[in-house]
Amino acid sequence: MYPSKFDYHRPSSVQEAVQILADNPDAKVLAGGHSLIPVMKLRLAAPAALVDIGRIDALQGISRSNGSLRIGACVTYNEIANSADVQAAAPLLAEAAGQIGDRQVRYRGTIGGNLSHADPASDLPAAALALGATLHVAGSGGSRSVSASDFFVDLMMTALQADEILTEVEIPAAGAGTGSAYVKFEHPASGYALCGAAAVVTRDAGGSCTGASLCFNGVSATAVSAADAASSLVGSDLSDGAIDSALSGMSIPDATGDMFASAGYRQELARALGAQALRTARDRA
Amino acid sequence: MADESNGAGVFGSSIRRREDPELITGQAKYTDDLQLSGMVYCTVLRSDYAHAKINGIDASEAEALDGVIAVYTAKDIEASGVPGGIPVGWLLPDMKIPEHYMLAKDTTRYVGDGVAIVVAEDQYTAHDALDLIYVDYDPRDGVADPKKATEDGAPLVHDEAPNNIAFDWEIGDKEQTDAAFANAAHVASLDIVNNRLIPNAMEPRAALADYNSITGELTLYMTTQNPHIHRLLISLASLGLPEHKIRVIAPEVGGGFGSKIHHYADEAIAAWASMQVGRPVKWTATRTETYLTDAHGRDHVTHGELAMDADGRFIGLRVDTYAAMGAYLSTFAPAVPTYLYGTLMSGEYDLPAIHCHVYGVFTHTVPVDAYRGAGRPEATFVVERLVDEAARVSGIDPAEIRRRNFVSPDAFPYQTQVALEYDSGNYEGALDKALEAIGYDDFRKEQAAARDEGRYLGIGLSTYIEACGLAPSAVVGSLGAQAGQWESAVVRVHATGKVTVYSGCSGHGQGHETTYAQIVASALGVPYDDIDVIEGDSGVMPHGWGTYGSRSAATGGSAIASAAEKVVDKARTIAAHLLEAAEEDLEFEDGNFFVKGSPDQAQSLPDVALQAYLAHNLPKGIEPALEATSFYDPANFVFPFGTHIAVVEVCATTGQVDLKRYLAVDDVGNVINPMIVDGQVHGGIAQGVGQSLYETAVYDDGANLLSGTMLDYAVPKAHFLPSFETDRTVTPCPHNPLGVKGVGEAGTIASPAAVVNAVVDALSPFGVNHIDMPVTSEKVWNAMN
CATH class of the missing domain: 3.90.1170.50 (Aldehyde oxidase/xanthine dehydrogenase, a/b hammerhead)
Structure with a gap:
């Protein structure tokens, strides 16, 4: 459990961090360190340099304005889970963040690190997808914005370029009649999601569904949206029967099988947890 | 209540572990420190x-x-x-x-x-x-599966071991057992994999x-x-x-857990x-x-069969096992699937014919050796799963079929067909206590009502026996041990009456410093706080054999009790001399020697110790100082037993097993410290539940270890487990001075069968009669669908 040698940088601004990354192609960004440090200690990763962005003030903080919620990349899971702003504007994110790891992990791990690492079995990617998050990114070529649906490219691969840093996550604040839920079936060893279901539904005054999204962690190489199943709920009364019928034919493309669970069982979990998440979201709407 | 000032009642009281302040505050020094x-x-x-x-x-x-x-x-x-x-x-x-x-x-x-x-x-x-x-x-090419490793053409681990067979061992009477099966009215039959475990100290x-x-x-x-x-x-x-x-x-x-x-x-x-x-x-x-x-544990592939007569009485048991040894023979590895396994095949039952055959098999894996329970969990799992299957095929309730086949309390000493002679027991007493505490009859009603609602509850019994405190040395030597199994102790009373105890056992979390001091406080009548216990240094204490196999109370504790008795005998001689009385006229109470009827004219143990060290006025022929050494070789194993009951609910949509209740009634003989015994039972159950629901070492076909980190290998977490319910019956061991048995492994031995029996019971509407451990949600879901 002794990592290889590496250089350590601690920039004080995003610009400085991006410049260091541009100058050091073998460098890695260090945020909470809860994914990177363990793989370095196992010598599965040996970056030549670490760029510690933990002291950059611009990457901290949660704010609400103009109908959107903005969360700095270095905000911890614990801050998100317990933030009144997040609980009001994006309760799904608070619920998912509160289920990550254990208390120690939640005090160190960050939303930016989580989404950039893009572990499909972690809890935030599906929530970010389901909430329609926009990810703000800074690089040596300037800043840009990427939608969550374009951000997760493949297993632990994102749309980030080597010299780019995720700086902020922006989420449209939940409107009236909206309910959400995150339901997780955790692997007993790692606590990661064998399957995690993130659901958001919106109902009109008459109770019929005007919008729905249902996304999953843990089932395939990236967090995925079950868009067909969700859209088939629009216009329904969101009854248990409507939910079951929407999920009965659902099949997540390229479901993963491994020593923990077969692809087929993950599909079953997705149906079971998806239904549970939708029912809970409905009851909260 | 215990009076720690003079040792009265200290034996049997839940004194807090004196080890813990150092451990909890991080002051303890481990090797790497x-x-x-x-x-x-x-x-x-x-x-x-x-x-x-x-x-x-x-x-x-x-x-x-x-x-x-x-x-x-x-x-x-x-x-x-x-x-x-x-x-x-x-x-x-x-x-x-x-x-x-x-x-x-x-x-x-x-x-x-x-x-x-x-x-x-x-x-x-x-x-x-x-x-x-x-x-x-x-x-x-490599091979990891112990049964496949014996097939012709399998890659050889060692050229000198054809078919990778390290040993071919059997116990019991094959002919007699085969004859019993020929006359059977019902036969229960199961193929069982006992999953490989990684110790994780x-x-x-x-x-x-x-x-x-x-x-x-x-x-x-x-x-x-x-x-x-x-x-x-x-x-x-x-x-x-x-x-x-x-x-x-x-x-x-x-x-350590054996590792x-x-x-x-x-x-x-x-x-x-x-x-x-x-x-x-x-x-x-x-x-x-x-x-x-670190040596892994378990890793058996077994076929077992239990024969019954028309009344559900057991008439024969036969077991064939392929037991992995791994790549090399580890220190005590050959004993684990043989003398710690085949000898336990009678369980708590009067079984007239038993045959157990074991291949010890080399595989291209980490060596396998004793892991908490060591052979006895594997044996208990085979026997207790077969008993439940026997209940199923004969249509007899699992509690009733056990009751019908127990060795009765008046049958002790009971000679099994597999070498062990059980010295004492009351199996029905523990069963009755457990069934009443869990509310067995009510549970069956609740179970039936739940099934009508599409909820699946199950209850599982494990009426286990184990043999621990391995002994006597001559017997284990005749079975192949290249070690003795006696234990040493020194009880040294200093001139001021303070006491240092040295044991050849070597605790690593068991609380010996507390419990051994309790033994000595009671025996010498000196304050508990005046006694220190030292272990774990070959340069300091006489040769001893260490701590494993639930031996430290039964052998180490008995050695200490024997040494303390010698100290009291010598002190009595000196006290009689000082009191100018005959030894046989002296009483010894709460640390004081006095002539019967004259307690006010007493010599306390510290008084005597001072005189023993000054040596100014000792009786003729008595050497100075006050200490004694004992090398205690037990007369027999000790035989803890009990009934464990698990209650589970299986989720119909995901297959997840929720362990709702776990109740243990153990009989470990006299109890030195009830809190420490409960702690041992809790830890043992947690590890056994781990084996039954979560833990497994996975090798691929090329013998690469896939479950190589804590991300992959699921040690149970506290929130996976219910609050355990524990109770006891007390049948003192008849052959050691303290009447104690062993408790370190009981929970690990009993619990896997209880949990799996409960899951199989829950799934009985689906026609399920066995699921291999660990019983993961996917396996359960597949069984239901």
Whole structure:
């Protein structure tokens, strides 16, 4: 459990961090360190340099304005889970963040690190997808914005370029009649999601569904949206029967099988947890 | 209530563990905490291949790295002239014993097999250098499954063991058993895999070796459950140093579960390296190395059958088992699936015919050896699963079929068909207590109502017996042990009446410092706080055999009780002299000697101790000082037993098993400290539940360990478990001075069968009669669909 040698940088601004990354192609960004440090200690990763962005003030903080919620990349899971702003504007994110790891992990791990690492079995990617998050990114070529649906490219691969840093996550604040839920079936060893279901539904005054999204962690190489199943709920009364019928034919493309669970069982979990998440979201709407 | 000031009632009271303040505040010193002047660090390069020929090793880059002192291979150890062996300590007839050298010479036989070692100035350099050693491997096929390994054409682990069979062992009467099956009205039959487990002591193994080339003395601090055994094996087989020149010290040891009984290469390597470089050498396993080198547990493939007459009475049991040994024979490995397994096949039952056949099988895996329970959990699982299956095929309730077949309380001593003679027991008493506490009859009604709602509840019984406190030495010797199984103790009363107790056991979390002091406080009538207990240093106390197999109360505690009795006898002689009375007229109460009827004219034990040390006025023929040594060889095993009951609910949509209640009624004889006994039961149950629901070491077809980290291998977490309900019956052991049995392993032995029986019971509407461990949600879901 002794990592290889590496250089350590601690920039004080995003610009400085991006410049260091541009100058050091073998460098890695260090945020909470809860994914990177363990793989370095196992010598599965040996970056030549670490760029510690933990002291950059611009990457901290949660704010609400103009109908959107903005969360700095270095905000911890614990801050998100317990933030009144997040609980009001994006309760799904608070619920998912509160289920990550254990208390120690939640005090160190960050939303930016989580989404950039893009572990499909972690809890935030599906929530970010389901909430329609926009990810703000800074690089040596300037800043840009990427939608969550374009951000997760493949297993632990994102749309980030080597010299780019995720700086902020922006989420449209939940409107009236909206309910959400995150339901997780955790692997007993790692606590990661064998399957995690993130659901958001919106109902009109008459109770019929005007919008729905249902996304999953843990089932395939990236967090995925079950868009067909969700859209088939629009216009329904969101009854248990409507939910079951929407999920009965659902099949997540390229479901993963491994020593923990077969692809087929993950599909079953997705149906079971998806239904549970939708029912809970409905009851909260 | 206990009066800790004079020892009265201390035996049997829940005194808080005196060990805990140091442990909880982080003040305790473990091996890796120790620093010696000039200390350097050792790391081991381990094979990435389950099976490979080594064509050559190029260490030149590693040797050139700044801070590297030396890189060694097996050739260097051979050239040094030491024996270099890692021996097996239990011999079975016709057993194949392939060479096990401290490093692989020309073949690696499991992922993790040591190939080369680095000695460097610091840990980072020592690890960096491992990446700079280039081994030219010629990979070969490997095999991990113990049954497949015996098939013709399977890759051989050792050329001298055809079909990878290390030994072919049986117990019981085959003909008689076959005849019973020919007359059976019902037969229960199951194929059972007992899943391979990884021990996961909280503290990884570590060693700090300090060889003094002037005196020729080796001091070895290490993570051990039995310092004297390690001293013996390092002397005889590994390094060839004279035994009296080796001092093995166990600092605080953070758990073992058996994994720190065994003699591994790594601690001997650290010692050998210290001899080479002339400086203290520390080796500390990473958690990855723990997974790749600590002896694993279980790993059986079994077919078992239980024959019944028309009334559901058991008439015969036959069991065939393929038991993995791994790549080499570890220290006590051959005993585990034989004398700690086949001998338990009678369970709590009056079984007139038993036959158990076991192949010990080499596989390209980490060696397998004793892990908490060691053979007895595997046996209990076979027997208790078959009993439930017998209930199913005969249509008799699982509680009733057990009751119908128990050895009755008036049948003791009961000679089983598999060598053991049970000395005492009341199995129905524990069963009744457990059934009443769980509300068995009401549960069956609740279960039926729940099924009508599509909810699946299940209840599982495990009426277990175990044999622990291995004994007597002559018997275990006749079975193949290359060790004695007696235990030593010294009780030393100082001149001021304070007491130091030395034990040859070696606790590593069990609370001996507390419980042994309780024994002595009661025996000598001195204040509990005036007694210290010292263990774990071969340079300080007489030879002992250490702590494992739930032996420390039954053998170590009995040795202490015997030594304390000798102290009291000597003190009585001196006290009689001082009181000018006849010894037989003296009473001894609460630490005071006095003539019957004259308690005001008393000599306290401290008074007597002072006189014994001054030696100004001792009776004729009595030597000065007040201490005694005892070497206690038990007359028999001890036989804890009990009933454990698990209640589960299975989720119909995901298959997840929710352990709702777990109740244990154990009979461990007299109890020294109820809180510590409860703690042992809790920990044992947690580990057994771990085996039944979560834990499993997974090897792929090429014998690569897939479950190599804590991300993959599921040690149960506290929130997975319900609050355990514990209770006891007390049937004192009839043959030791304290009437105690053992409790360290009972929970691990009983619980896997209870949990799996509960799951199978829950799934009975689906026609399920068995699920292999770990019972994962996916396996359950598949069984339901």
